[in-house]
Amino acid sequence: MLLSHSDTIRWIQRYRDLIADNVDELNKLDAAIGDGDFGASMQRGLNAVVAVLGPGEPDSIGKLLHTVGTTLVSAMGGTSGPLVGTVFTKMARVVGDVDAVEASALVVAFRAAADGVGVLGGAERGDKTMLDSLLPAVEAMEAVVGGDHTLQTVLHSAAEAARTGAERTIELHARKGRASYVGSGGVGCIDPGATGMRYMFAALHDVVGEGIHYSEGTQ
Amino acid sequence: MLLSHSDTIRWIQRYRDLIADNVDELNKLDAAIGDGDFGASMQRGLNAVVAVLGPGEPDSIGKLLHTVGTTLVSAMGGTSGPLVGTVFTKMARVVGDVDAVEASALVVAFRAAADGVGVLGGAERGDKTMLDSLLPAVEAMEAVVGGDHTLQTVLHSAAEAARTGAERTIELHARKGRASYVGSGGVGCIDPGATGMRYMFAALHDVVGEGIHYSEGTQ
Amino acid sequence: MKKLINDPAEVVADALTGMAAVHPDMLTIHRNPDFIRRRNSPVAGKVALVSGGGSGHEPMHGGFVGIGMLDAACPGAVFTSPSANQIQAAAAAVATEAGVLFIVKNYTGDRLNFTMAAEWLADDGIPCEVVLVDDDVAVENSTHTAGRRGTGATVLVEKIAGAAAEQGRSLLAVAQLARRVNAGARSMGLALTSSTVPHVGSPNFVIGDAEVELGVGIHGEPGRRRIPHAPVKELVALLSEAVIGDLPFVAGDRVIAFTNGLGGTPLIELYIAAGELAACCAAHGLTVARSLAGSYITALEMAGCTITLLRVDDEMLELWDAPVTTAALRW
Amino acid sequence: MKKLINDPAEVVADALTGMAAVHPDMLTIHRNPDFIRRRNSPVAGKVALVSGGGSGHEPMHGGFVGIGMLDAACPGAVFTSPSANQIQAAAAAVATEAGVLFIVKNYTGDRLNFTMAAEWLADDGIPCEVVLVDDDVAVENSTHTAGRRGTGATVLVEKIAGAAAEQGRSLLAVAQLARRVNAGARSMGLALTSSTVPHVGSPNFVIGDAEVELGVGIHGEPGRRRIPHAPVKELVALLSEAVIGDLPFVAGDRVIAFTNGLGGTPLIELYIAAGELAACCAAHGLTVARSLAGSYITALEMAGCTITLLRVDDEMLELWDAPVTTAALRW
Numbered sequence A, B: 001m002l003l004s005h006s007d008t009i010r011w012i013q014r015y016r017d018l019i020a021d022n023v024d025e026l027n028k029l030d031a032a033i034g035d036g037d038f039g040a041s042m043q044r045g046l047n048a049v050v051a052v053l054g055p056g057e058p059d060s061i062g063k064l065l066h067t068v069g070t071t072l073v074s075a076m077g078g079t080s081g082p083l084v085g086t087v088f089t090k091m092a093r094v095v096g097d098v099d100a101v102e103a104s105a106l107v108v109a110f111r112a113a114a115d116g117v118g119v120l121g122g123a124e125r126g127d128k129t130m131l132d133s134l135l136p137a138v139e140a141m142e143a144v145v146g147g148d149h150t151l152q153t154v155l156h157s158a159a160e161a162a163r164t165g166a167e168r169t170i171e172l173h174a175r176k177g178r179a180s181y182v183g184s185g186g187v188g189c190i191d192p193g194a195t196g197m198r199y200m201f202a203a204l205h206d207v208v209g210e211g212i213h214y215s216e217g218t219q
Numbered sequence C, D: 001m002k003k004l005i006n007d008p009a010e011v012v013a014d015a016l017t018g019m020a021a022v023h024p025d026m027l028t029i030h031r032n033p034d035f036i037r038r039r040n041s042p043v044a045g046k047v048a049l050v051s052g053g054g055s056g057h058e059p060m061h062g063g064f065v066g067i068g069m070l071d072a073a074c075p076g077a078v079f080t081s082p083s084a085n086q087i088q089a090a091a092a093a094v095a096t097e098a099g100v101l102f103i104v105k106n107y108t109g110d111r112l113n114f115t116m117a118a119e120w121l122a123d124d125g126i127p128c129e130v131v132l133v134d135d136d137v138a139v140e141n142s143t144h145t146a147g148r149r150g151t152g153a154t155v156l157v158e159k160i161a162g163a164a165a166e167q168g169r170s171l172l173a174v175a176q177l178a179r180r181v182n183a184g185a186r187s188m189g190l191a192l193t194s195s196t197v198p199h200v201g202s203p204n205f206v207i208g209d210a211e212v213e214l215g216v217g218i219h220g221e222p223g224r225r226r227i228p229h230a231p232v233k234e235l236v237a238l239l240s241e242a243v244i245g246d247l248p249f250v251a252g253d254r255v256i257a258f259t260n261g262l263g264g265t266p267l268i269e270l271y272i273a274a275g276e277l278a279a280c281c282a283a284h285g286l287t288v289a290r291s292l293a294g295s296y297i298t299a300l301e302m303a304g305c306t307i308t309l310l311r312v313d314d315e316m317l318e319l320w321d322a323p324v325t326t327a328a329l330r331w
């Protein structure tokens, strides 16, 4: 099973919807240990993205993901704009000008994305950032991919790991971003950025989990 | 019975104490239909007055009342400073350089005070101002003075009339001062300035009512 | 009550200490009686402009003392008119042979005290004129009120009259001009929250979470009407209809448009309100010749705004543009 | 939430409309991407100064655009760093052959976006330097944080660097000077109330009626410590001890003392705080060479203040005194 061009568009749309459904929660998570704009920023960014995506436009998954990334950077601003944007521009480079992506390539793309976020933001695992759901998700995918797992299973493990990772940020002491200013280091609060990443993986799993697009693939 | 120099000083001190005891009430009355400073202004003014009065200083009742009036003007500011100050400077002129005042002269002095307030502020009876307790008090005194009433009785009637007058301002629609700006004209609220005058008469009655100073007088 | 103050009784004194520390280049502070005077005043040959009023409206009036505006300002206690003695002392300190102009917001207390002081000055042979500012259309101008209050127009009168005085015009000429500015100005305000007088300790009145008080006074006097909170576009339209209809301002008029914050409203909101005011002016065919937006006449920490329009002619505009060096207005 | 706004999503756009209406003589507003640019920019031969940050801090930065200060400012969404694209567009609009200086408050978002934009400018052959402002002593300066935040020093850096650029100094010289100003400045703030981001609709955090939040951030970030409310004398002493001890400032130092309001605190309180700051400086043997008091870096309608001290030398003082014509600072 492959991730198709239209899956990718539906992923982004679903991601937008999940963020919209949870925008207040995300703002509130950010208000507690930051400045309260994370949900609004993600929503503004994804609305802009959805507005520029046409039915078959841009015409390859790589180009599409690149457009998603650059649109997020320009429409979001903030800390999350460049970082979440980087997730997509890095994936775009790995995926290239194709109209379907296999699970293995997708995992490599997500690894590149996580590395890119790490380099740009300078954060490490455990710093209470979006990396704390992004990295576990990538590692979970890497652990199962290549066996006889379907794309669905791979993405299921990613979504689960991202969710757990996000929830566990509640225990972490922030060392990066605005939450590092808070006296408590934000211990006791869930990181908004990690929660945003969780929705990104949930959206992808939702879209692929709905099944539908069984093209001929490796698994 | 006469009002002596020391009675006069005790009157002013008692007036200061009554205002201090009711300063919050007076501020609140003013907050409801004005700007909330009436109690504080009266308190500041009377504290300044008490600070400049010595045991036999100034050395006549006329000079003493004049000092009270000018000190109130300079220490209070606001609307009430010049008006309440005028009460005392007008009385001072009528009373003159004496060390005791008969009831009849005191009533003439209060009449001059009320007229002075009317001229300076341009208000009339019923405009919901301090005149609405000052004028009834003067009229009540005028009605009883000269008969076989003691100074105490005269001042009792003044205190009663001032109290009733102040309470009745609740029904009045303000046509002068800051209360005239309020949409309702302040109907339903008691006028702070009239209440302040009420304490002025109450203080005088308290001091004379305590009896004490029976010098040889007309009554 | 949470404020950055020490003793409520020392609020005015402490603020004057701060002003003296921040603006030694422009102002000299006199204590007991309190007044703020232009450095190097009196200015020989120049009509001296003196204003004042209760404290709690900062930067008015102390922030308008300096070259091209006021020579002295008298701060009363919070929301309390300064005393006649204070005013007399301030006027005596800055008076010249050209005379003294009192610019007085039309509140009973200010009128009484400034009028008393003017009489005392006259007794001392100092020529003195009193100009009343009464631009607030929220107050009915009838014998049933103390007359309209002075609000936003005060800044405009003080700036324009100040520039005229700086040019060396006579007392009567400056007074006449100041009255002409007042006559061409109208204002109205609204509050989102009330404010707390320090020595009172609780708000003068309470505005519900979903309400707006229309026609509020700058001393926290309750207004004339409560309406449900609405987008600022609608609120500013309400205020400007009342203001425009009152003078009335008519298509073709050139105006100075002044959006004033009441103390607790941040500049980002004032800019939004100013944009709406400009739109209302345009819709009525008024040309906004100059604009001013900021918190110049406050009511302690009250959230809200007042808007003022002044119909200007070339002379007024030229005087508005003339240099001014004060703590609050400077160009 | 009661604010003078229309749609929360249009707050920045509406405020820009208002700025354009109020300051047509100084500013030109560009929309989509949003930036505020100095009228008649680019200024040939002059290093262009560009700053920016989230909205909600007005007058920072748009109010500092003009002669002697910034050439362009990029307003992000409320409390959200502007995007790299926005910054690039602003810089491109005002850049000259002398290059572009970015003055960036040290927040992760601002750093990321300005750095990206700087790289894109470099790719286009435009010389570009980035200066970080990180003066907030409330944040521990360790590897366990994102580093100190930029607060009050930003105004001082922008004013002094702006004057140097206006004199025609080179990009490197201006950047070096800006870094020197930042290195000599320290700040700390406190909040009496929180503030509400329009699209969130409820306050970021709640401060009790008898509490003060020490070390609060200008984006409504919770601070490091809650203390019982106290007289401003004690509060300012706490802030200034932290500030003075950090650099440290020592007896004999000349300083610029800056008392900044966070948006909801009226000027009368800021003057009182400024007076206390001057007293603290005197007690430490510091000479206050210049003062600034007012709401220049706000956090929406937050009540509270920040204090900033900058150790100055003759060069900095001369540049501080140099003429400036912006909406918010003008002399």
Ligand SMILES: Nc1ncnc2c1ncn2[C@@H]1O[C@H](COP(=O)(O)OP(=O)(O)O)[C@@H](O)[C@H]1O
Binding pocket: A030, A034, A035, A036, A037, A038, A041, A077, A078, A079, A080, A081, A083, A117, A121, A122, A123, A128, A129, A130, A131, A176, A177, A178, A191, A192, A193, A194, D079, D080, D081, D108, D109, D110
């Ligand atoms: N250095 C960093 N690297 C990776 N992620 C980061 C970093 N700093 C902050 N983040 C993430 O960004 C999220 C906040 O995004 P956003 O609200 O846009 O930031 P801000 O408002 O502080 O600019 C945080 O919850 C965190 O997950």
Ligand SMILES: Nc1ncnc2c1ncn2[C@@H]1O[C@H](COP(=O)(O)OP(=O)(O)O)[C@@H](O)[C@H]1O
Binding pocket: B030, B034, B035, B036, B037, B038, B041, B077, B078, B079, B080, B081, B083, B117, B121, B122, B123, B128, B129, B130, B131, B176, B177, B178, B191, B192, B193, B194, C079, C080, C081, C108, C109, C110
């Ligand atoms: N024109 C007037 N004549 C007489 N008394 C007046 C007049 N105007 C107001 N007052 C009285 O002054 C009182 C308010 O005094 P004060 O609080 O000092 O005034 P303000 O704060 O409005 O200057 C009112 O309650 C009223 O009794």
Ligand SMILES: [Mg+2]
Binding pocket: A030, A034, A035, A036, A037, A038
């Ligand atoms: Mg945020």
Ligand SMILES: [Mg+2]
Binding pocket: B030, B034, B035, B036, B037, B038
């Ligand atoms: Mg009053």
Ligand SMILES: [Mg+2]
Binding pocket: B035, B037, B078, B079, C054, C078, C079, C080, C081, C109
């Ligand atoms: Mg008053």
Ligand SMILES: [Mg+2]
Binding pocket: A035, A037, A078, A079, D054, D078, D079, D080, D081, D109
């Ligand atoms: Mg942000």
